[in-house]
Amino acid sequence: MLDNEFSNNKFKVEGKEKIVHIQAAVNRLYHGLEKSEMLWNADTEEELRGIIKSLKEFAEIYGLDQLQDSIKQTMNVDKVMNPADGLTLINKILKVCDTLLSYIEKNMFHCNVCKNDVFFLPDSSSDEPMRKQNGFVYRNVKYQLQGKRNYRCPICKSTDSDRLIIAFLEMIQTEKEETLRMLHVAPVSAVERYALSRTDICYESMDLAMPNVTFRADLQNMGMVEDETYDIIVCSCVFEHARDDIQAMNELHRILKPQGVCLILVPLLAEMRETFIEKLNKVGFYVNELGMEWFGEEFYQKCGFNDDSILCVATKEIQLVQNEKENSELPDLYAENKLLRQTLENLNRRLSEVEKLLNRQVALSKMLAESNKMMNDLIAVKDRKIDNSRWEISDPRIQETLWHPQIMSIEDTINEIVENKKSIARFGDGEFGIMYGEQRWRFQKNDEKLAHRLKEVVQSEEKDILIGLNDFYGDLSTAKPERADGLRSYLTPEVRKQHYALLSKSKLYANAVLSRNVTWEMVKNQKRIWDKRDCIFIEGYQTRMGIGNDLFDNAASIKRILCPAESAFDRYDEILDEALKQPKDKLMLIALGPTASVLAYDLAKAGYQAIDIGHADVSYEWLLRGGNHISIPHKYVNEVADGYIVGEIHDPTYESQIIADFH
Numbered sequence: 001m002l003d004n005e006f007s008n009n010k011f012k013v014e015g016k017e018k019i020v021h022i023q024a025a026v027n028r029l030y031h032g033l034e035k036s037e038m039l040w041n042a043d044t045e046e047e048l049r050g051i052i053k054s055l056k057e058f059a060e061i062y063g064l065d066q067l068q069d070s071i072k073q074t075m076n077v078d079k080v081m082n083p084a085d086g087l088t089l090i091n092k093i094l095k096v097c098d099t100l101l102s103y104i105e106k107n108m109f110h111c112n113v114c115k116n117d118v119f120f121l122p123d124s125s126s127d128e129p130m131r132k133q134n135g136f137v138y139r140n141v142k143y144q145l146q147g148k149r150n151y152r153c154p155i156c157k158s159t160d161s162d163r164l165i166i167a168f169l170e171m172i173q174t175e176k177e178e179t180l181r182m183l184h185v186a187p188v189s190a191v192e193r194y195a196l197s198r199t200d201i202c203y204e205s206m207d208l209a210m211p212n213v214t215f216r217a218d219l220q221n222m223g224m225v226e227d228e229t230y231d232i233i234v235c236s237c238v239f240e241h242a243r244d245d246i247q248a249m250n251e252l253h254r255i256l257k258p259q260g261v262c263l264i265l266v267p268l269l270a271e272m273r274e275t276f277i278e279k280l281n282k283v284g285f286y287v288n289e290l291g292m293e294w295f296g297e298e299f300y301q302k303c304g305f306n307d308d309s310i311l312c313v314a315t316k317e318i319q320l321v322q323n324e325k326e327n328s329e330l331p332d333l334y335a336e337n338k339l340l341r342q343t344l345e346n347l348n349r350r351l352s353e354v355e356k357l358l359n360r361q362v363a364l365s366k367m368l369a370e371s372n373k374m375m376n377d378l379i380a381v382k383d384r385k386i387d388n389s390r391w392e393i394s395d396p397r398i399q400e401t402l403w404h405p406q407i408m409s410i411e412d413t414i415n416e417i418v419e420n421k422k423s424i425a426r427f428g429d430g431e432f433g434i435m436y437g438e439q440r441w442r443f444q445k446n447d448e449k450l451a452h453r454l455k456e457v458v459q460s461e462e463k464d465i466l467i468g469l470n471d472f473y474g475d476l477s478t479a480k481p482e483r484a485d486g487l488r489s490y491l492t493p494e495v496r497k498q499h500y501a502l503l504s505k506s507k508l509y510a511n512a513v514l515s516r517n518v519t520w521e522m523v524k525n526q527k528r529i530w531d532k533r534d535c536i537f538i539e540g541y542q543t544r545m546g547i548g549n550d551l552f553d554n555a556a557s558i559k560r561i562l563c564p565a566e567s568a569f570d571r572y573d574e575i576l577d578e579a580l581k582q583p584k585d586k587l588m589l590i591a592l593g594p595t596a597s598v599l600a601y602d603l604a605k606a607g608y609q610a611i612d613i614g615h616a617d618v619s620y621e622w623l624l625r626g627g628n629h630i631s632i633p634h635k636y637v638n639e640v641a642d643g644y645i646v647g648e649i650h651d652p653t654y655e656s657q658i659i660a661d662f663h
């Protein structure tokens with residue numbers, strides 16, 4: 001459907017130029033016949049038939065039914081008997097061209113997001129069934145900032161509210177190297193793309209259920225966010241879902257900076273405007289309603305906004321516009337009475353619908369029973385397929401096309417490291433994501449140079465450097481059901497194809513899970529790596545390996561090189577130079593995200609034994625706490641929602657171990 005609408009809009013946008021060409025051709029015919037320089041003949045008739053056909057297509061695609069009927073009834077080339085009749089027909093054609101051009105000028109607008117001239121798509125009212133299902137009693141009512149006609153851009157898919165938000169954000173400009181911190185609650189793609197394109201905005205997103213947000217939280221309880229954190233907050237269509245909208249407003253007021261702005265979008269009934277504003281005022285917000293006077297009449301006309309297109313901007317200490325409250329309450333009472341009458345009519349209509357539904361109940365029950373039987377039959381067939389799949393896949397003919405990397409056990413991997421002094425660089429979903437331009441973790445942004453280096457390392461054939469992989473490409477029968485399901489969801493055919501493009505069938509890979517401590521036996525085996533060794537920890541400055549636990553108590557000595565907690569690869573050259581200053585008999589233990597894979601490789605090639613140790617310390621902390629994946633006080637933990645919020649420590653032993661600090 002969207003593809004068809006896009007094609008229609010493309011046809012419309014190009015229509016203006018084509019109709020102008022048609023006008024020129026028709027004028028040429030008109031002047032030729034008028035001056036008797038041209039005769040009415042078969043060529044003239046054929047040219048006009050083509051023009052009339054094009055006009056019919058334009059009238060149809062613009063939805064001008066009346067104009068289609070006029071073309072059909074009055075534009076008949078076969079009835080032209082002489083040049084005079086031809087001139088009459090041409091005059092009718094020119095009038096149709098004028099009508100079409102007038103329609104285009106009236107209905108074509110400019111999208112301020114993608115910068116294209118377009119015919120906006122109308123609101124499909126796709127939300128009406130959802131509102132009805134959730135008991136929303138109002139139908140076809142007037143909302144603030146939800147245009148029915150000029151709703152969605154066919155090219156960039158931005159809505160009218162997206163376009164007005166972005167117009168406001170474009171007015172916010174920074175000075176010199178100032179960076180604004182922005183929180184997007186319940187993010188929408190058009191606004192997210194715009195914010196991420198701004199180098200002066202540090203963008204974060206939050207939602208309770210959506211994937212790929214910075215952190216998941218309930219708007220009514222954002223305890224992980226400190227007071228007065230954000231310069232800009234965009235809150236899209238959330239308050240109507242909140243159990244306690246006043247509490248949600250209080251939280252937004254708490255985390256907004258004194259000079260900040262909070263853009264609030266709600267599918268707000270125009271009649272309920274005052275009530276909503278009073279609630280925002282109650283928690284301490286100024287409410288600024290920005291409309292045509294703020295953005296400019298020319299902008300509204302050019303970009304297709306109507307008088308109801310009003311953006312609600314809440315502020316704490318600044319007031320953008322002065323709101324004048326009406327002295328009389330009669331308009332509010334009239335609007336409320338009108339709304340109640342409409343509600344009563346809707347309830348009566350729903351009672352009638354319920355009666356009809358009761359009459360259908362018997363038929364629906366029968367259909368449900370038949371559907372259940374069909375579903376049970378399908379499930380039985382699926383179960384039989386699953387039971388037989390092991391034998392089908394084990395067929396040697398299948399094995400020629402299906403393969404998975406050869407990965408040694410964790411114990412064999414540690415034996416290679418301890419007994420043969422091998423180094424190891426580990427690769428998981430985060431590293432593969434960066435190599436293919438996908439950012440899976442907060443602590444490392446996408447970086448083309450890092451992606452190139454990671455590809456170099458994973459395809460390395462250096463005999464003293466192990467390449468560690470997660471052993472999840474084949475059998476998952478020993479994994480917990482929820483983990484197995486998660487791995488199957490991650491390893492789509494496209495992701496598996498990306499991994500296999502960089503891996504070798506013949507190579508024996510190490511087991512990357514040597515860095516995880518799930519059992520006490522694994523801890524005992526892992527501690528063999530640094531037993532009685534002089535160690536250099538290269539870690540994020542809030543990683544703090546071994547602080548508060550005894551994981552490294554069997555090491556002979558520990559020194560630390562502290563690196564940025566996030567995007568450490570930005571300072572890679574400085575980190576590598578400092579590491580190369582250390583004696584080569586030191587054991588390098590690296591916990592630095594994807595940067596660790598490249599650093600372990602480069603240090604190993606320089607003659608050091610370097611171990612990409614990853615989550616060894618964090619997983620040990622979880623083991624000490626019963627295996628629960630939770631935040632660890634004073635340590636950066638990327639695998640929990642608020643793990644990046646870390647307190648400071650004052651530990652003389654820890655501080656004495658630091659030999660360099662790049663954070």
